[in-house]
Amino acid sequence: MLDVVLLVLASLASFGRMLAAYILSLLVAISLGILMARRRTAEAILMPILDVLQSIPILGFFPIAIVIFVSFLPKSIGLELAAIFLITTSLLWNMIFGVYTSVKSLDPNMFHMASVYRLKTFSRIAYIYVPAARAAIAANSIISWAGGWFFLTSAEVISAGSEEYKLLGIGSLIMDLYSKGDMLEFYIATAVLFAIIIASYLLIFNPATNLVIQHHLLPAWHRAFYYIYRFVSIVWEHIMHLGIKFESKGMAKHNMVIAVPLLTLPLLYINVVANLQKSPLFILEFMTNFLISLARVSLVVVVSFMITIVMAYLSLVKGLGPIIAIVGEILASIPAILWWPILSPLAVKASWLVSFIVFLQGSLWYEFFNVMLFGVPKIKMEVLELAKVYSIRGFNYFRYILIPSLLPSIASGALSAWGGAWNASIVAEYFESGSTTIDLGGVGSMLSKYTYGGRYDIVLYTVILWALMIVLLNKSVWSQIFKRVEKSFVVE
Amino acid sequence: MALVSLINIVKSFGEGGKVLRVLDGITLDIGEEFIAILGPSGCGKSTLLRIIAGVEKADSGEIKTVGNLVYGFVFQSPTLLPWLTVVDNVALPLIAKGVDKKVAREKALKYLSLVGLNGFEDFYPQELSGGMRQRVNIARALVVEPTILLMDEPFSQLDPLTAEALRAEILDIWLSGVTTVKSIVMVTHNVEEAVLMADRIVILTPRPAKITKIIEVKLPRPRDRRSKSFQDVVDQVYEYVS
Structure with a gap:
């Protein structure tokens, strides 16, 4: 029989980990996002780094997590911190970009106003930057929160070299139950996980988003949220108030130095790699697998785009938005590895299908929520009325009305979806439980095998090449796409 | 006696190959008076105002001030934060200085009622008309209880009727002496507005801006736009506006 106490403890542990990682992400996103938007040098240095980091899957951060947390600290604390760090790597990036874009696009007069009235850092954060970024923070939190759950299992099972540590948590518990073959208990635990995910959206993230974008776009329970909102605002106001008091007395130094730890990470990588011997054979192995994954990821991004357009149509024209949104939140949050057991009848016979579904879950929802939360509210009503007046329907409706209206959000959504798909490759291309091993090849599978095999030298090597390829593709493909979008489709 | 003396202020923008000089040796004394700085669009008037306020640095030249001056700044567009209520928008400069929130709000209410916005303190900027938003800006x-009030084309984005009413109110507030304001420096490209309001009109050339002429307006207040003497001053100003 399933141990209820264990289940409750595991759920609390996972939720606590997620919350800690989320709060950490929020604080880092606010600091770095503002820093990048306001300081040219910070922007020039951090932008390309973050671009790469967001495409590196959670497993790619394992070596860093181990080096920083597990080798130096007592095991119990170190592993816990490592897990929080790892979850953070799947929450953080889009939140930084959200804050950055909001602050960057503020009316320049606001900055004049702020300097005329001598607003210092904390006043600016409290009264200008964070309020301006609220909508972006809320919308990105929805996606990030799902991303955290999606990779939860990967963060709760940490392999360090030849040893593997399982943290107490609902992700690792569910995988345990599955590999032991306790199907009923497996389903109960999965149901509990779903309940936690749904509750966290209905109580926290959906009402928060509805509040700041001033549209009741998402299903939510607003009454309970009120208390959470009160609590968070009071805490936030107190911190800001202290900061303002502090800096008004002229004691605060006005430069933030949070960028430093992040800057050291790539250096660490380079350092380790310098000690590795290069092997042409390895590069060949990497390139073959990378191309396989590239084909998959590209297909997934295209399919995500098409599904998103259909769903945007259903929300906009048929009013199905709230239903699609909550379904999306749940599907996007299901830990990736769970898809294999859930779809176990298909797992062996049609493993490519399950793989595709996992890829899609890690990718589609970035596109969808970008379009729904940033694109749809900005559609001009006149354009939709124009379509009605001239009865533009069917293919022409998509071609001339819907897609052009949504294009900027489609493009930025597609870039996130692309990053998401690369991230998902580690769980979509490789699955192992008990005696079942499914290996579809590709660079994600490669990274998984080497990580769980404890070959951190090769993991590092793979990640470096991976990062190089991503930079190359971002510079050649994506920047071209964005240039064209900016040129032809800025509807203002 | 001059509160602020600008001595040979020079300012250029741009870097590398493209350097654009906007202010070319501005020398001006600002006393307890209403000064209008008149010049064509884009000649660097606003830059001069920001240099006086101390938020922008001149490339060369000197600014001498008497004691510790406090500046108030009226922006061309209201520049209010949409997520703060009217009273919080007004109280913000004080709160940022570390003034207790309650005290800051009380003071804000006082000045809101001075500009005729009694009862609108809990509204959000987007719920107000353009003229009302400009009053919040004022x-x-x-x-901040300024000694010098700097105004950057404060009426240029309002409809003519609202603008005229607000001009009269600004003059009233200033002349009645209920505030701490000792002098007002207003940037404008509207000749009649300058003649209507100012004691002295400083006329700038197109970029790079130099002072062509300073005209003293000795007409008694309230001034009548239709009077012959008013038109004479306007004509005199137009002679120097290129």
Whole structure:
């Protein structure tokens, strides 16, 4: 029989980990996002780094997590911190970009106003930057929160070299139950996980988003949220108030130095790699697998785009938005590895299908929520009325009305979806439980095998090449796409 | 006696190959008076105002001030934060200085009622008309209890009727002496507005801006736009506006 106490403890542990990682992400996103938007040098240095980091899957951060947390600290604390760090790597990036874009696009007069009235850092954060970024923070939190759950299992099972540590948590518990073959208990635990995910959206993230974008776009329970909102605002106001008091007395130094730890990470990588011997054979192995994954990821991004357009149509024209949104939140949050057991009848016979579904879950929802939360509210009503007046329907409706209206959000959504798909490759291309091993090849599978095999030298090597390829593709493909979008489709 | 003396202020923008000089040796004394700085669009008037306020640095030249001056700044567009209520927008400069929130709000209310916005304190900027938003902008400039009020084309984005009413109110507030304001420096490209309001009109050339002429307006207040003497001053100003 399933141990209820264990289940409750595991759920609390996972939720606590997620919350800690989320709060950490929020604080880092606010600091770095503002820093990048306001300081040219910070922007020039951090932008390309973050671009790469967001495409590196959670497993790619394992070596860093181990080096920083597990080798130096007592095991119990170190592993816990490592897990929080790892979850953070799947929450953080889009939140930084959200804050950055909001602050960057503020009316320049606001900055004049702020300097005329001598607003210092904390006043600016409290009264200008964070309020301006609220909508972006809320919308990105929805996606990030799902991303955290999606990779939860990967963060709760940490392999360090030849040893593997399982943290107490609902992700690792569910995988345990599955590999032991306790199907009923497996389903109960999965149901509990779903309940936690749904509750966290209905109580926290959906009402928060509805509040700041001033549209009741998402299903939510607003009454309970009120208390959470009160609590968070009071805490936030107190911190800001202290900061303002502090800096008004002229004691605060006005430069933030949070960028430093992040800057050291790539250096660490380079350092380790310098000690590795290069092997042409390895590069060949990497390139073959990378191309396989590239084909998959590209297909997934295209399919995500098409599904998103259909769903945007259903929300906009048929009013199905709230239903699609909550379904999306749940599907996007299901830990990736769970898809294999859930779809176990298909797992062996049609493993490519399950793989595709996992890829899609890690990718589609970035596109969808970008379009729904940033694109749809900005559609001009006149354009939709124009379509009605001239009865533009069917293919022409998509071609001339819907897609052009949504294009900027489609493009930025597609870039996130692309990053998401690369991230998902580690769980979509490789699955192992008990005696079942499914290996579809590709660079994600490669990274998984080497990580769980404890070959951190090769993991590092793979990640470096991976990062190089991503930079190359971002510079050649994506920047071209964005240039064209900016040129032809800025509807203002 | 001059509160602020600008001596040979020079300012250029741009870097590398493209350097654009906007201010070319501006020398001006600002006393307890109403000064209008008149010049064509884009000649660097606003830059001069920001240099006086101390938020922009001149490339060369000197600014001498008497004691510790406090500046209020009325922006061309209201520049209110949409997520703060009217009273919080006005109180913001004080709160940022570390003034207790309650005290800051009380002071804000006082200046809101001075600009005729009694009862609108809990509204959000987007719920107000353009003229009312500009009043909030003015109240925010007054709340810091400035010695010098700097105004950057404050009426240019309002409809003519609202603008005229607000001009009269600004003059009333200034002349009645209920505020701490000792002098007002207003940037404008509207000749009649300058003649209507100012004691002295400083006329600038197109970029790079130099002072062509300073005209003293000795007409008694309230001034009548239709009077012959008013038109004479306007004509005199137009002679120097290129």
